[in-house]
Amino acid sequence: MLSLEIVARCSRTRARRGLLHTPHGDVETPLFMPVGTKGTVRGLLPADLHAAGSRMLLANTFHLSLRPGHETVRALGGLHALMGWDGPILTDSGGYQVFSLSHLTQLDEDGATLKSIVDGSPVRLTPERVMEIQHGLFPDVAMAFDHCPPDPHARDAVAAATERTHRWLARCVDAWRGSGAAEEGQSLFGIVQGGAFEDLRRASVEAVTQHDLPGYAIGGVSVGEDREAMMSAVEIAAPLLPEEKPRYLMGVGTPLDFLDAIERGIDMFDCVTPTRHGRNHQAFTSEGRVNLRNRIWEHDTTPLDPNCTCVACTRFPRGALRYLSKANEMLAATLISLHNLHFFHGLLDAIRTAISADRLGELRERFRLAQRRVGDR
Amino acid sequence: MLSLEIVARCSRTRARRGLLHTPHGDVETPLFMPVGTKGTVRGLLPADLHAAGSRMLLANTFHLSLRPGHETVRALGGLHALMGWDGPILTDSGGYQVFSLSHLTQLDEDGATLKSIVDGSPVRLTPERVMEIQHGLFPDVAMAFDHCPPDPHARDAVAAATERTHRWLARCVDAWRGSGAAEEGQSLFGIVQGGAFEDLRRASVEAVTQHDLPGYAIGGVSVGEDREAMMSAVEIAAPLLPEEKPRYLMGVGTPLDFLDAIERGIDMFDCVTPTRHGRNHQAFTSEGRVNLRNRIWEHDTTPLDPNCTCVACTRFPRGALRYLSKANEMLAATLISLHNLHFFHGLLDAIRTAISADRLGELRERFRLAQRRVGDR
Numbered sequence: 001m002l003s004l005e006i007v008a009r010c011s012r013t014r015a016r017r018g019l020l021h022t023p024h025g026d027v028e029t030p031l032f033m034p035v036g037t038k039g040t041v042r043g044l045l046p047a048d049l050h051a052a053g054s055r056m057l058l059a060n061t062f063h064l065s066l067r068p069g070h071e072t073v074r075a076l077g078g079l080h081a082l083m084g085w086d087g088p089i090l091t092d093s094g095g096y097q098v099f100s101l102s103h104l105t106q107l108d109e110d111g112a113t114l115k116s117i118v119d120g121s122p123v124r125l126t127p128e129r130v131m132e133i134q135h136g137l138f139p140d141v142a143m144a145f146d147h148c149p150p151d152p153h154a155r156d157a158v159a160a161a162t163e164r165t166h167r168w169l170a171r172c173v174d175a176w177r178g179s180g181a182a183e184e185g186q187s188l189f190g191i192v193q194g195g196a197f198e199d200l201r202r203a204s205v206e207a208v209t210q211h212d213l214p215g216y217a218i219g220g221v222s223v224g225e226d227r228e229a230m231m232s233a234v235e236i237a238a239p240l241l242p243e244e245k246p247r248y249l250m251g252v253g254t255p256l257d258f259l260d261a262i263e264r265g266i267d268m269f270d271c272v273t274p275t276r277h278g279r280n281h282q283a284f285t286s287e288g289r290v291n292l293r294n295r296i297w298e299h300d301t302t303p304l305d306p307n308c309t310c311v312a313c314t315r316f317p318r319g320a321l322r323y324l325s326k327a328n329e330m331l332a333a334t335l336i337s338l339h340n341l342h343f344f345h346g347l348l349d350a351i352r353t354a355i356s357a358d359r360l361g362e363l364r365e366r367f368r369l370a371q372r373r374v375g376d377r
Numbered sequence: 378m379l380s381l382e383i384v385a386r387c388s389r390t391r392a393r394r395g396l397l398h399t400p401h402g403d404v405e406t407p408l409f410m411p412v413g414t415k416g417t418v419r420g421l422l423p424a425d426l427h428a429a430g431s432r433m434l435l436a437n438t439f440h441l442s443l444r445p446g447h448e449t450v451r452a453l454g455g456l457h458a459l460m461g462w463d464g465p466i467l468t469d470s471g472g473y474q475v476f477s478l479s480h481l482t483q484l485d486e487d488g489a490t491l492k493s494i495v496d497g498s499p500v501r502l503t504p505e506r507v508m509e510i511q512h513g514l515f516p517d518v519a520m521a522f523d524h525c526p527p528d529p530h531a532r533d534a535v536a537a538a539t540e541r542t543h544r545w546l547a548r549c550v551d552a553w554r555g556s557g558a559a560e561e562g563q564s565l566f567g568i569v570q571g572g573a574f575e576d577l578r579r580a581s582v583e584a585v586t587q588h589d590l591p592g593y594a595i596g597g598v599s600v601g602e603d604r605e606a607m608m609s610a611v612e613i614a615a616p617l618l619p620e621e622k623p624r625y626l627m628g629v630g631t632p633l634d635f636l637d638a639i640e641r642g643i644d645m646f647d648c649v650t651p652t653r654h655g656r657n658h659q660a661f662t663s664e665g666r667v668n669l670r671n672r673i674w675e676h677d678t679t680p681l682d683p684n685c686t687c688v689a690c691t692r693f694p695r696g697a698l699r700y701l702s703k704a705n706e707m708l709a710a711t712l713i714s715l716h717n718l719h720f721f722h723g724l725l726d727a728i729r730t731a732i733s734a735d736r737l738g739e740l741r742e743r744f745r746l747a748q749r750r751v752g753d754r
Binding site for chain 1: 415416417419420421422423424425444445449452453454458459460461675676678688692693694696697700701703704706707708710711712
């Protein structure tokens with residue numbers, strides 16, 4: 001089972017630095033998890049991911065249940081064997097896919113029926129089924145099946161989804177304990193909903209934390225709402241969550257999001273941004289975002305980011321990355337994804353160091369000035 | 378400039394082991410060069426290529442002349458900068474593309490006009506132009522522009538192409554010396570033609586070796602002829618080439634080809650097989666070829682090759698590679714390409730060791746038995 005050891009705190013904000021003890025080793029928090037939706041962070045070898053600073057990965061229950069199927073994953077030795085990854089892994093529950101693939105979904109009190117993105121056939125997800133699949137995948141952390149409402153400002157829908165999330169959580173907890181997954185060391189995180197409404201968020205934290213779980217997540221964010229609404233939800237919910245448990249903000253985010261959320265007490269993040277942007281030739285750098293297909297880089301012999309020690313920045317001139325991007329070569333996606341991950345992990349590393357030194361305010365100010373200079377958030 | 382130091386010889390065959398001194402370090406021969414047609418061995422990071430055993434790479438003059446263009450490559454610091462590779466590099470001359478893209482080609486005495494595979498526009502290649510492009514790319518080894526006849530058994534056409542190759546070689550040598558490329562340390566290899574005809578092969582070796590060059594290649598093989606014809610061409614030409622110069626058999630081949638050609642005195646090889654097969658989910662293993670999309674591997678927890686120490690074999694069960702292949706994930710191409718390269722380089726390494734121990738015959742026998750057992754060449 002997973003547990004959080006808090007090793008340092010910021011004196012002015014709720015930021016904390018910790019060590020997350022997992023069945024696959026300790027990882028430092030605040031932590032960013034790259035997304036390997038289908039059981040692979042696209043085009044990246046495990047050792048190269050580790051060299052970029054990745055320590056814990058995320059994979060997707062819904063996608064893996066369709067292909068190769070959780071029985072196959074179990075037969076192969078679980079998700080760690082499938083991904084060739086011996087650090088910790090978290091799987092999301094499919095709740096987000098019910099939202100993001102809502103045009104393919106029928107929801108009812110018992111669960112959701114989605115259309116398979118592989119062959120169009122109906123796929124039934126219920127709290128029990130989602131826990132069964134995750135038991136088969138056997139990540140270190142399984143997420144509860146939640147109902148993520150599409151519009152966080154639509155009060156009636158948010159209230160209904162939030163209450164359903166609570167009923168589904170109780171069923172997830174029963175399934176988790178009943179299947180033996182808990183005893184076998186798999187952790188379950190409950191998910192707080194409540195949209196943009198303070199009272200609903202408070203009520204959701206209260207309901208979710210009635211279950212004594214190894215960790216808790218704030219869900220229903222990063223669904224298209226503005227940053228203010230997202231940070232407001234974090235501001236309300238995070239301090240109410242148990243101090244000694246890890247807090248995970250799902251699907252977030254950008255470098256500025258990390259700083260804002262960590263100051264509000266968040267420990268864990270995941271987002272497709274660094275790898276998806278990497279495949280789309282967009283780089284995050286200490287000098288702002290760079291579109292590597294831009295013609296202006298054609299003859300540029302300088303590194304993508306002069307302050308970066310990743311393989312893309314130390315081995316290749318910017319013009320070479322531009323050529324590989326324009327030629328749609330696989331290596332461009334691999335290199336820029338690795339660079340972006342290196343950048344994200346480096347930022348989290350700087351934040352952890354600043355928390356230990358109680359200098360998070362200085363880091364934020366430096367970050368703000370740098371970002372203003374390059375005209376980018 | 379490049380030079381070969383022979384360090385061991387087989388007492389029963391013409392096989393020799395050597396050290397190829399290049400401007401980018403020494404590499405051991407017999408040597409296999411992976412193909413990075415467009416300046417990238419698809420999906421493979423330079424460090425991972427090196428870990429698989431690659432020491433010298435091949436890239437393609439024709440493709441790179443179209444995109445990004447040799448002026449751009451020169452501006453970026455040459456092909457080594459473009460490829461992020463600090464070992465030696467060889468570029469083929471475009472002569473093979475004149476053959477392989479013959480439906481897009483018009484040939485005349487002065488050169489060839491191809492259709493661009495990027496935008497369909499006409500591209501003129503002459504011996505002088507090909508040397509100018511390679512001077513811009515600046516690999517360690519440039520290849521002469523040759524006329525590779527499509528049918529090695531069509532005597533009149535082979536004779537004409539072979540004589541033209543000799544006239545073109547004289548122009549390549551003049552351009553190479555005239556441009557300063559030779560003085561700057563770039564080596565030029567001449568190419569022997571002559572198809573399946575002993576007298577034409579002999580005459581071609583004689584004509585080509587009238588130019589004192591750092592190395593020589595046997596071309597016009599691996600164009601669809603049978604193995605006997607190919608090995609017969611090698612058998613005739615290789616012993617006539619200067620003993621102290623590297624001998625390169627272009628576009629070859631399979632593991633058995635290596636043994637046969639090395640015993641006839643060949644030092645260098647290149648072939649797309651390990652990487653192209655890797656992208657097509659075909660693995661070379663010590664137990665024969667494996668199609669990783671085969672359903673029988675679905676639940677297979679054993680390594681792809683139990684005798685292999687590559688990342689694919691040590692990190693992933695065969696069933697995981699099967700899943701990644703079926704899902705068309707980039708990582709499947711990367712992993713199987715790396716495995717195949719590891720297998721090819723491992724075989725060459727075993728051959729080099731056997732030459733030093735003067736036990737090449739034993740290696741061949743073991744190899745023959747193993748291949749017979751698995752029903753594969």
